[in-house]
Each structure stands twice: as C-alpha cells, then as structure tokens.
C-alpha cells in the first residue's frame with residue numbers, strides 16, 4: 001500500500017514536471033506564434049548568418065572583403081544566445097526579427113550618436129540624415145548593435161531599419177510585473193521587454209551575429225569582417241586647415257606663409273565650395289578667376305609638403321564639363337537643381353572618376369571632402385524618386401555615401417596611392433574606407449561623445465573646430481580635435497586661423513605639436529585597426545576593467561508636472577581611449593574640474609608620470625594648457641623627439657607605471673599600399689625587470705625594411721632611474 005501511494009506520488013510528480021515542460025514549450029510556441037525560427041548558418045569562426053526573404057541592393061557590395069585569417073586568429077566561439085529564441089516574420093512589404101535580450105543586458109552601437117552610448121529602452125528609425133536627436137536619424141545609422149553579454153548583431157538591409165531595443169512588449173513574451181499607476185511606485189512608461197525587435201519595409205533582411213569574449217572582440221570581428229580598419233597616409237595624421245570658401249590661390253599662399261611665420265605645422269589645405277566655377281550644385285571644375293592655374297597651384301603646395309583636399313557635393317550642375325556624360329545616369333529628381341548620379345551604375349562611376357582623374361588627381365589633388373550625402377528630406381530626393389538602375393530611392397539614399405567612398409577608394413588603390421578624406425554619411429562596413437565623418441552639429445560635448453560612439457560601428461569621426469566664442473573655448477576645442485582621427489580647423493565661413501585667439505596661441509601650438517609627436521604611437525594604433533580591427537579611438541565600454549557605473553537619475557522626476565517623464569541614464573560619454581594605453585578626458589568651456597572614470601588597474605598622469613588612480617572615479621583640477629591624459633600601467637608610448645627636422649626620426653619611448661610590457665612599433669612608407677606586400681618594419685619595444693628589480697628597455701627589430709625609426713631613447717616616467 002505504502003509503495004503504491006509512493007509510486008502514485010512519483011507518477012504525479014512526473015506528470016507535473018512533464019506538464020510544466022510542456023507548458024514552457026507551449027508558452028514558447030505561443031510566443032512565436034506566427035513567427036518562424038531563424039536558421040543560423042555559421043560562415044566563419046564566431047560569425048553566423050540567417051536570412052529572411054530577400055534584400056534589395058546589398059550594402060555589403062560597398063564594403064570590403066573579410067580578413068579571413070585575422071578572424072580565424074580571434075578563435076572560434078559558441079553561438080552566443082539561445083538560437084531557438086530568434087524568430088522572424090515576413091508579410092507583404094515588411095520583414096521583422098525578434099532576438100532575445102535578458103533583463104540586465106546592455107546594448108551599444110547603432111551608429112554615430114552624439115548624446116549617449118547605451119541604447120537600451122528606446123526605439124530608433126535608422127535613417128541616413130542630419131542628426132535628429134536620439135531617434136536614429138544620423139549621418140551613419142549603422143544597424144549593428146553590441147551586447148555587453150559578448151556578441152553583436154548586424155541587420156543587413158539597404159532600407160531604414162526600425163529597431164526596438166528592449167521596448168514594446170508582446171503579450172506572449174516574458175512580461176514584467178504589472179503595476180498599478182495610482183499606487184505603484186515603480187510603474188514605468190517603458191516596461192522592460194525581453195527582446196530586440198527590428199523591421200524593415202521591404203521583402204527581407206539578413207542577420208549576422210558576431211561573437212566575442214569581450215565587447216572589443218565583437219567590434220574586432222565586425223571590423224575584420226569588412227577588411228579591418230584603414231591605415232591613413234602619414235600626412236593625413238598631420239594638421240588640416242580648410243580655407244574660407246571664397247579664397248583664391250593667392251589667399252592660400254598667403255595663409256601658408258602665415259602658418260610658417262606663426263610656426264604652425266601644416267599638412268593639408270582644404271578648399272571649400274569656392275574653388276569650383278559653380279556650387280551648389282557642383283561643376284567640379286576649377287574657378288579660373290580664383291584659381292587660374294590649378295596645376296601650378298597644387299604642385300607649388302606639393303613642393304612645400306602640403307596636400308590639397310577638395311570639397312564637393314555629388315549634385316551635378318548643368319554647367320559642369322561632366323554634365324553631358326553623366327546626365328543619362330541620373331535620377332528623376334534634382335538636389336539644389338543639380339542632377340543626382342546613380343552611382344549604383346558602374347558607367348556613372350566611370351564618368352565621375354575620369355573627370356576627377358583628369359582635372360584633380362593628375363595634377364596632385366590628394367582627396368575629397370564629400371558633403372551633403374546625408375539629408376535633410378527637404379534637400380534630397382523623395383522616397384518615390386526613380387533612378388535609371390531601377391534601384392529604390394530609399395536604398396540609394398541610405399547607401400549613397402558608401403557608394404562614393406567605395407568608388408574613390410578602389411580608384412586610389414588601383415594607383416597604389418593611399419588617401420584620407422572626409423564624408424558626411426556612412427553605413428554598414430565602413431571601417432575599411434579611407435574617410436572620416438564630420439557634421440554641422442557643433443556641440444563640443446556631443447563631438448566627443450561621437451568620437452567614442454563611432455568606434456562601436458566601424459566609423460571614424462573628427463570633432464573639427466570652426467570657430468569659438470572665447471579663447472577658452474578655442475583651446476578646449478583644439479585640444480579635443482588634436483586627439484582625434486583627423487585634426488582639422490574648418491574655417492570655411494569663419495576664416496579663422498589657429499592663432500585667431502592670441503591669448504592661447506602658444507597653447508594651441510603646443511597641443512598640435514604634442515599630437516604630431518604621437519605619430520609613431522597613433523600610426524601603430526591604425527596598424528592594429530587594420531590588422532586586428534581594434535579602433536584607434538575607442539569608447540570606454542570597449543575597455544576591459546571599465547565599469548560604466550551607469551545609474552538612472554530619478555531625482556528630478558515630478559509626477560505632478562510631467563507624469564510620463566523618463567528617468568535619465570547617467571553615463572560616461574566624455575572620455576575615450578586612444579591607442580592601447582592612453583585615456584583622453586577632454587575639458588569643456590567653464591570646467592574648472594572634471595571627473596574621470598579610470599578602469600581597473602593602475603593609471604598614471606601622462607604629463608607627470610604620477611599615480612592617478614585605480615578602478616575609481618577621480619576628480620581632477622583642470623589646467624587651461626593641458627588636455628588630461630592618463631596612461632595604463634606598463635604603457636609604452638613611442639613619440640617623435642623633435643618636429644623641427646623631419647629627417648630626424650629619433651624616438652622618445654616613454655614608459656609609465658611599474659609593469660613590464662611589450663609593444664610592437666609599426667612603420668612603413670606612409671603613402672602607398674606596399675605594406676600589403678610586406679614592405680613595413682616592426683620593432684619590439686620591451687620593458688623587463690633586471691635582477692635588482694629595475695626596469696630596462698630593449699628594442700628588437702622583428703622585421704626590417706627601409707622604414708625604420710632612428711634611435712630610441714627610453715624615458716621612465718614613473719620609476720626613477
């Protein structure tokens with residue numbers, strides 16, 4: 001009897017367990033009711049792909065091929081989330097996916113962002129446009145997000161991806177507690193959702209998953225999947241000055257003299273719209289009153305070691321000498337009454353490249369600033385415009401910047417010439433294009449946030465300086481732009497010079513010179529970008545040992561005034577990493593002190609070598625003449641000893657802290673793609689402790705070429721010798 005009741009009990013227990021499994025399964029089936037399971041195919045170590053229907057123009061056609069070996073070196077990884085929980089739905093003219101998200105997971109990325117880093121609990125309409133606030137309208141709205149759980153997801157689509165990141169709750173999903181608004185304190189206008197849901201208007205999308213043990217490894221895989229990052233020509237890392245739009249050749253020559261007499265370095269002169277006979281729309285032809293002899297002009301600058309970069313937008317004026325040839329390949333609508341070439345057609349590319357080769361590149365122009373490839377709707381073509389390729393106008397708008405970058409990059413590469421350019425829009429897989437993003441937005445803090453956020457989406461960004469309301473703002477902005485991928489004064493309307501605020505001229509010069517001395521370190525950081533996909537300028541969330549210490553600020557909420565006000569996320573967006581071991585913490589006008597969040601490990605002041613902190617938020621007093629820089633324990637920083645004599649390549653190799661470390665210093669000819677054919681040098685810089693425990697520095701040429709640096713002089717910044 002006893003045994004019988006026991007076995008009955010066991011039977012019931014089994015039934016309960018089975019039932020609970022069934023109901024779980026059932027719940028999941030309900031959850032996915034009407035949605036298909038995504039079929040993941042592994043395409044490379046740690047990279048998977050799934051497809052829903054068909055995509056139109058493939059954005060990947062305008063990005064470069066994967067660096068397969070480097071991806072292999074990152075190693076394999078298991079699929080990073082429950083594959084059964086990824087679903088898709090295809091209905092007429094809309095494709096959507098649903099991917100799981102756990103309660104504490106944080107999401108980063110989704111392109112260039114000026115006002116924050118964490119993307120959870122929001123909806124974005126990822127549209128190539130001018131920046132429109134935190135809503136997905138931006139110059140580079142890349143549909144790639146990174147989870148702090150160690151994976152990234154790319155939605156490959158030429159359409160505008162609408163993405164709900166942890167908001168919008170399906171009735172059959174894992175719902176949070178239901179709270180009564182009247183009596184419940186924790187009621188939320190955005191109840192936590194257990195998914196990222198994304199959709200496009202169209203017939204499908206592709207989804208790629210990138211695994212990584214860290215957020216940085218996810219970004220590396222993503223960048224390597226598109227060929228890794230670029231290595232700019234060395235001149236691109238120097239000082240850029242864009243002239244006033246009405247400047248003539250004589251004005252430029254005078255400006256160059258002024259740079260010399262004020263003792264400012266100058267590597268690139270940018271000409272704004274006025275170099276053309278007509279703009280906007282553009283003629284792409286020289287204005288012969290302002291530039292009567294372009295060839296002689298460009299070559300005169302070239303002899304002084306100064307490159308010329310030309311501004312243009314893509315819209316063709318009827319007076320252009322390429323108008324007749326390109327007109328058969330333009331769309332139904334105009335932009336500023338100029339025709340819009342359909343650069344998805346190879347013949348259209350040929351017309352532009354032929355014209356530019358003859359009129360610009362053959363005489364020595366080094367590259368372009370490609371403007372107005374982003375928005376606004378009131379300027380660009382409507383969604384219903386038609387193009388001769390038959391491609392959709394929305395898709396062409398989303399990919400226009402990428403098409404132009406790809407076309408110019410291939411053209412320069414065919415001539416074995418490296419280039420460095422500017423552009424105002426980008427999209428999927430841009431890391432291997434030789435272009436840096438910029439904007440008209442001009443909020444200094446936003447510009448620093450953009451530098452960090454760019455690194456999460458395979459982008460480079462310049463916080464260019466144009467003008468300032470005070471000498472203080474001038475030097476503060478100069479400091480930020482000097483510690484960015486492209487150091488540029490864009491004086492197109494202000495006509496400003498670096499010495500326009502005499503009170504801070506020496507500080508501006510020192511800042512620029514400091515940046516120039518970092519060249520060996522920065523150039524090597526770009527090599528790491530190229531080889532390993534590590535962004536040279538990076539958001540703190542990519543740094544190991546970094547705790548964002550994000551909190552939600554609820555204190556200012558006033559239910560009576562604004563019942564649906566949101567809690568604001570307090571996050572660190574005003575500091576970033578440069579190269580392997582430097583943390584940059586720019587200062588903004590009016591800041592007498594600022595906080596700096598130091599990741600775990602010992603950090604040292606760059607200028608003094610003194611200990612600054614470890615895994616903590618410190619408050620520092622600011623100095624007008626200095627941008628705060630901190631160096632990781634063991635940091636090895638090779639710097640040019642002098643800028644006076646370009647042929648003197650003696651390096652000062654700084655070491656910070658007390659740790660032993662190894663650094664691989666890269667160098668090449670600085671101008672061609674010969675480095676892809678093994679023409680480069682690699683030197684090991686190693687610090688070790690001798691038997692007395694004293695640090696010693698050793699250099700070891702691992703790979704010699706004609707491009708070795710000169711003497712290396714070690715400088716111990718923390719440990720006294």
Ligand code: GAL
Nearest residue numbers: 272273311371439440490492
């Ligand atoms: C803007 C661009 C500026 C400047 C200007 C010239 O669209 O962002 O940097 O080039 O055009 O008209």
